[in-house]
Amino acid sequence: MAIPAAPHVIGEPRVVWAAQATLGEGTAWSVRHQALYWVDLLGHRLHRYHPASEAKKSWAFDEEITAVAERASEPGLLVTLKRGFAFFDPDRGSLQRLAEPEPERENNRFNDGKCDAQGRFWAGTMDFNASAPTGAMYRFDPNGRWTRLDDGYAVSNGPTWSADGRTMYYNDTVPGRVFAFDVEPADGSLSNKRLWLQFAQGDGHPDGMTTDADGRLWIAHWGAACVTCHDPLTARELARIKLPTDHITNCAFGGADLRTLFITSARHGLTPQQLADQAWAGALFAVEIGSPGRPATSFAG
Numbered sequence: 254m255a256i257p258a259a260p261h262v263i264g265e266p267r268v269v270w271a272a273q274a275t276l277g278e279g280t281a282w283s284v285r286h287q288a289l290y291w292v293d294l295l296g297h298r299l300h301r302y303h304p305a306s307e308a309k310k311s312w313a314f315d316e317e318i319t320a321v322a323e324r325a326s327e328p329g330l331l332v333t334l335k336r337g338f339a340f341f342d343p344d345r346g347s348l349q350r351l352a353e354p355e356p357e358r359e360n361n362r363f364n365d366g367k368c369d370a371q372g373r374f375w376a377g378t379m380d381f382n383a384s385a386p387t388g389a390m391y392r393f394d395p396n397g398r399w400t401r402l403d404d405g406y407a408v409s410n411g412p413t414w415s416a417d418g419r420t421m422y423y424n425d426t427v428p429g430r431v432f433a434f435d436v437e438p439a440d441g442s443l444s445n446k447r448l449w450l451q452f453a454q455g456d457g458h459p460d461g462m463t464t465d466a467d468g469r470l471w472i473a474h475w476g477a478a479c480v481t482c483h484d485p486l487t488a489r490e491l492a493r494i495k496l497p498t499d500h501i502t503n504c505a506f507g508g509a510d511l512r513t514l515f516i517t518s519a520r521h522g523l524t525p526q527q528l529a530d531q532a533w534a535g536a537l538f539a540v541e542i543g544s545p546g547r548p549a550t551s552f553a554g
Contacts, residue, residue: 261543372553377409461503506546
């Protein structure tokens, strides 16, 4: 496999929604609406941003909403809420709860998630206080069945996949580790878990991430005010995008040509002085990239 070249970052990130999100997360580009879905996880809100018109719309929830995927053959979205999976139709405002995989882990909540190329939704849980290693990784299949595939995370983030879909990357956020797994595309089974990247001390913690069309990984750094781009084989850093606030949480490619990288951020965890100094904390940012990302896969159920 050829080693991907460094990407071309065009200009500086710009604020496209000064939302002051408590905890921005859950980025997912909608091909159907040509818009970006994202969430304010701790603010209990789902947002949709339409770049062509700059239209903004939000929906309020009674609990945390943490990750989003469009449905392939039905209207609306598959989402993760605090405790489980659900269907949500933004047009009707209807919510259908589907499954809660860990009722015994009362201090956990869901966190990040997205669909693989086969339309299966992968999502992880975490300790609400981000300290106990009680979080797990789940795969939610189109038939409504869920499977627990890994365990022992204080905070889990990701996943994303290699260009051929045979490697999955997953973040163990608190100790700053990115793991790689071999994936069997046919059934979604995992094997050969290994450390792919250890974040350097002082470089934040790996949060949400995505893969571009060339297979490069883009990782948000909680606590280090940046997104980095990495070679998928060696994990070597190829580019770094600096942001004007510390807690960078997630990223996804979107726009008509999939050459815009949308980036979320958070106010949660910043001191009063940091909030005073970081006016754009909790904003949604966008920056142009000289090569495209990959379209988000919809949930097949």
